[in-house]
Amino acid sequence: MNFLTKLTLTLSVIFLVTELKAQDLQRKIPSDALVVATLKGKNMLELMSTNEFNQTFLGKKILDKVSRSTKSKVSQVEELGFNLSADFYYYNQGNDSVSYHCLLAPVKNAAKLDELYTSSGLKFNTAGNWRTYYNLDSTELTRWNENTLYFIKGEGKTSYLYPAAQTSIGITDTAAVAIDSTVVDTVAATYDTTEIQEPAVRKTKVTKTKASGAKKKGKVHSKKRKARPVRKKPVQIKEEEADPTEAVAMADSVAAAPAYGMDNGYSQQLALKKRAIAKCVQQKADDFVAKGESTSVLDNKDYVKSIDGHAEISVWIAGLDKLIGGYMPSNRYFDGKSMFKGYGSVVAKLYLEDKNIKIGTAMHFDQDMADIFKKVNKRKLNKKFLQYVNENKLIGYMAYAADTKAYLEAYPKIISRFYGSAYGDEIGMASDLFSLLLDEDAVSKVVKGDGLFIFNGLSQKEVSYKSYEYNEENFETKEVTKTKKETLPDFLLMFSSEDHQLINKLIAYGVKKEFVKNNQGYYELSIPKSPMSLFFALKKDMIFLGSNAEEMAQIAGDRYVAKVSSRHKKMLSNANYAAYFSSKKLAGKIPAEEIGNTAKVEKANKLLNSIGDIYMKSNPIEGNAISGEVSMDIPASQPNALKYLFSLIEEAKK
Amino acid sequence: MKGYLYLFLILVACCCSSCFQIVEEINLSDNGTGTVNLTVNLSQSKTKVASILLLDSVNGYKIPSKQKIQKEMDEVVTYLKNSKGITNVSRKLDLENFIASVSFSFNNISNINNISQNVLKKLKVNAISSSSYSFSAANHVFERNYAHHKEALVQYNKLKPEVKNVFKEATYTSIYRFEVPVSVCTNPLAKVSASKKAVMVRTGMLGLINGKTNISNRITLSK
Numbered sequence: 001m002n003f004l005t006k007l008t009l010t011l012s013v014i015f016l017v018t019e020l021k022a023q024d025l026q027r028k029i030p031s032d033a034l035v036v037a038t039l040k041g042k043n044m045l046e047l048m049s050t051n052e053f054n055q056t057f058l059g060k061k062i063l064d065k066v067s068r069s070t071k072s073k074v075s076q077v078e079e080l081g082f083n084l085s086a087d088f089y090y091y092n093q094g095n096d097s098v099s100y101h102c103l104l105a106p107v108k109n110a111a112k113l114d115e116l117y118t119s120s121g122l123k124f125n126t127a128g129n130w131r132t133y134y135n136l137d138s139t140e141l142t143r144w145n146e147n148t149l150y151f152i153k154g155e156g157k158t159s160y161l162y163p164a165a166q167t168s169i170g171i172t173d174t175a176a177v178a179i180d181s182t183v184v185d186t187v188a189a190t191y192d193t194t195e196i197q198e199p200a201v202r203k204t205k206v207t208k209t210k211a212s213g214a215k216k217k218g219k220v221h222s223k224k225r226k227a228r229p230v231r232k233k234p235v236q237i238k239e240e241e242a243d244p245t246e247a248v249a250m251a252d253s254v255a256a257a258p259a260y261g262m263d264n265g266y267s268q269q270l271a272l273k274k275r276a277i278a279k280c281v282q283q284k285a286d287d288f289v290a291k292g293e294s295t296s297v298l299d300n301k302d303y304v305k306s307i308d309g310h311a312e313i314s315v316w317i318a319g320l321d322k323l324i325g326g327y328m329p330s331n332r333y334f335d336g337k338s339m340f341k342g343y344g345s346v347v348a349k350l351y352l353e354d355k356n357i358k359i360g361t362a363m364h365f366d367q368d369m370a371d372i373f374k375k376v377n378k379r380k381l382n383k384k385f386l387q388y389v390n391e392n393k394l395i396g397y398m399a400y401a402a403d404t405k406a407y408l409e410a411y412p413k414i415i416s417r418f419y420g421s422a423y424g425d426e427i428g429m430a431s432d433l434f435s436l437l438l439d440e441d442a443v444s445k446v447v448k449g450d451g452l453f454i455f456n457g458l459s460q461k462e463v464s465y466k467s468y469e470y471n472e473e474n475f476e477t478k479e480v481t482k483t484k485k486e487t488l489p490d491f492l493l494m495f496s497s498e499d500h501q502l503i504n505k506l507i508a509y510g511v512k513k514e515f516v517k518n519n520q521g522y523y524e525l526s527i528p529k530s531p532m533s534l535f536f537a538l539k540k541d542m543i544f545l546g547s548n549a550e551e552m553a554q555i556a557g558d559r560y561v562a563k564v565s566s567r568h569k570k571m572l573s574n575a576n577y578a579a580y581f582s583s584k585k586l587a588g589k590i591p592a593e594e595i596g597n598t599a600k601v602e603k604a605n606k607l608l609n610s611i612g613d614i615y616m617k618s619n620p621i622e623g624n625a626i627s628g629e630v631s632m633d634i635p636a637s638q639p640n641a642l643k644y645l646f647s648l649i650e651e652a653k654k
Numbered sequence: 655m656k657g658y659l660y661l662f663l664i665l666v667a668c669c670c671s672s673c674f675q676i677v678e679e680i681n682l683s684d685n686g687t688g689t690v691n692l693t694v695n696l697s698q699s700k701t702k703v704a705s706i707l708l709l710d711s712v713n714g715y716k717i718p719s720k721q722k723i724q725k726e727m728d729e730v731v732t733y734l735k736n737s738k739g740i741t742n743v744s745r746k747l748d749l750e751n752f753i754a755s756v757s758f759s760f761n762n763i764s765n766i767n768n769i770s771q772n773v774l775k776k777l778k779v780n781a782i783s784s785s786s787y788s789f790s791a792a793n794h795v796f797e798r799n800y801a802h803h804k805e806a807l808v809q810y811n812k813l814k815p816e817v818k819n820v821f822k823e824a825t826y827t828s829i830y831r832f833e834v835p836v837s838v839c840t841n842p843l844a845k846v847s848a849s850k851k852a853v854m855v856r857t858g859m860l861g862l863i864n865g866k867t868n869i870s871n872r873i874t875l876s877k
Contacts, residue, residue: 465697474852486701
């Protein structure tokens with residue numbers, strides 16, 4: 001093997017190992033994680049060096065806080081001991097009693113972290129190469145070694161209020177529970193009975209035995225509820241021995257509960273609950289250290305598909321249904337109904353690029369919903385609309401395109417999915433009736449389902465109003481009419497419609513009643529008590545509505561001059577939803593009287609000028625996912641998107 | 655479609671400035687009887703008001719329908735008619751220019767004490783102040799004691815900025831007219847007319863809400 005090949009091989013092995021190591025952290029995220037958020041340190045560092053970050057408001061805030069806590073001068077984020085060029089993770093998991101928030105951070109220098117904790121007076125214990133720090137009530141735990149920092153916070157869920165479960169952990173005062181049901185939370189961990197092997201770290205043996213399930217009484221928490229059958233068997237957690245040699249152990253919040261005479265009962269209860277949560281948190285932390293790589297989120301195909309090396313920050317949510325279900329109180333009203341049924345995982349990614357900031361989102365659906373969406377989103381914006389867009393004039397626009405017929409046809413199906421099995425028969429009958437009475441075809445001819453709203457800026461109009469004048473002689477009141485200028489928005493709205501029968505009838509009626517005037521080709525609709533008039537025109541398959549007479553006349557007379565660049569053309573032609581806003585064009589157009597003093601006007605204009613053009617669009621449905629993106633152009637003077645974001649925030653703080 | 659209309663109306667409502675005027679006129683005769691005319695003029699904001707009336711609710715506040723407004727005015731009139739010493743009650747409601755006014759006669763100026771508070775209470779508006787009036791024919795002294803409610807500022811601060819803006823340019827004018835000339839007038843904000851038979855106080859609503867302006871006045875009439 002020649003030298004070059006050897007070198008390549010060695011390099012690729014090293015690369016593979018480092019990649020694997022980087023993947024190590026991700027591998028540790030459990031497969032039942034509900035939310036996973038990733039921050040790519042390397043991508044951020046490419047945009048802004050640590051030195052530059054140290055100088056930003058955020059960097060200074062962090063360093064200041066750490067310096068104050070350690071009572072020493074920490075002047076660089078690198079001194080914190082993290083590997084800033086790797087990936088940081090947050091994930092959330094939980095059962096029906098406890099929700100866990102976890103952070104995973106790549107460590108470069110554990111000794112630095114040790115030093116930070118020690119100089120802040122925060123005691124931690126060491127076992128093997130793992131250090132562990134507990135917060136006051138042990139519901140938060142931080143663990144780190146040479147390459148990983150793991151933080152977990154356990155939160156009890158307020159919706160879980162089964163009294164029997166509470167009794168198993170020693171809570172006796174169920175009356176107190178009822179009074180303060182929003183604050184109270186309880187924990188009944190539902191582990192299985194297998195004994196947990198002693199992890200290398202802690203010498204505490206924890207065994208679990210299943211207590212016999214008891215019938216729960218639902219009277220405590222909600223007036224609506226009746227007695228419910230046992231759903232989960234409460235579990236008794238027995239702690240057998242704690243290693244006496246450990247310097248710092250889990251806090252015993254029960255012992256620490258203050259012995260106030262007045263609310264002794266309440267504090268005791270709260271302390272018991274906290275202790276239960278602390279035990280669960282400890283278990284999770286031990287699992288994290290001990291477990292092999294059997295079930296990791298990387299086994300979830302959906303998650304793996306969402307991994308994107310280019311995104312600076314990504315957030316993946318596993319099935320909205322599961323996430324919301326975890327937090328919704330399970331009661332009779334919601335049983336079987338779910339607004340989010342059929343909605344799968346959601347992904348959001350932030351891209352900080354050279355010329356723009358982009359946030360991309362995607363949502364997955366099950367096959368049924370995806371089919372519905374495909375049909376509804378089949379229609380695209382009427383291409384003829386582009387003949388009436390002049391991007392030099394407009395400040396912003398909003399366009400949408402959906403197939404009304406497909407939507408109306410799918411509507412009963414969507415409703416029945418929401419109500420699930422709860423009202424199946426009734427919904428079936430209602431949807432049949434709906435389909436019978438509604439002629440989807442006819443409706444879709446009148447309102448085809450696409451529209452474009454263009455915001456053309458602000459114009460001033462003169463308006464009269466009544467005021468009073470008092471003669472100097474005897475202050476007699478005289479009513480006078482004065483005028484003032486008012487700023488009104490200028491807009492143009494157009495939508496597709498093939499069947500003009502109804503609107504023609506409305507026009508004829510309006511002309512008869514004299515609030516519609518026919519101005520040769522277009523119509524004027526006067527709004528009572530308003531200086532504004534609305535103008536509208538009809539073409540073969542389009543209806544226009546606007547606030548500018550001149551523009552309407554041009555449209556009616558086929559004299560409208562359009563100007564659309566390819567970027568806008570593409571957005572409007574392909575997306576089911578598209579929006580655009582140019583704040584720069586708005587700057588300078590806001591009249592001073594609206595805002596008040598000139599200083600404020602200047603500040604407003606400066607802010608508007610510093611924000612780039614904003615584009616929003618939806619992408620065509622791909623597979624089972626609908627995606628969209630919002631992007632904002634960054635001014636040419638800015639080096640990159642991250643620095644631009646920081647400068648915007650610092651500017652806004654002034 | 656409805657969504658676009660809503661958006662447009664909100665745009666209009668935001669773009670228009672708004673302010674209103676409250677005018678209170680009291681004509682006092684030598685024998686202590688007199689007339690009162692109270693006017694609320696929203697005409698300067700009529701575009702905004704017109705567009706707001708087309709909406710159901712704005713900024714979390716429910717918008718009353720025109721019929722409801724008329725009904726409430728009628729209730730105020732009924733209340734006044736039933737008040738002690740109050741007669742000749744009439745009202746004017748101009749829904750084109752959004753001006754509402756109520757006028758009535760009184761037997762004794764003390765009859766009108768607490769009137770405005772009670773009227774406002776009927777309209778479910780918290781009064782920002784209370785005033786008591788007195789007239790001593792023997793001493794020829796007309797007095798208005800104005801007391802500001804601290805609660806007014808608390809309530810005002812709870813409002814959203816857009817709503818607060820409405821009060822920024824609002825004005826309050828009170829005019830007292832007498833049959834004999836005025837000799838002394840204690841309120842520094844008050845202006846006496848050329849004929850000396852009328853006193854006017856004009857101030858911004860904001861000063862009244864935050865309690866910085868006091869419109870108490872002790873007017874001594876010439877004998």
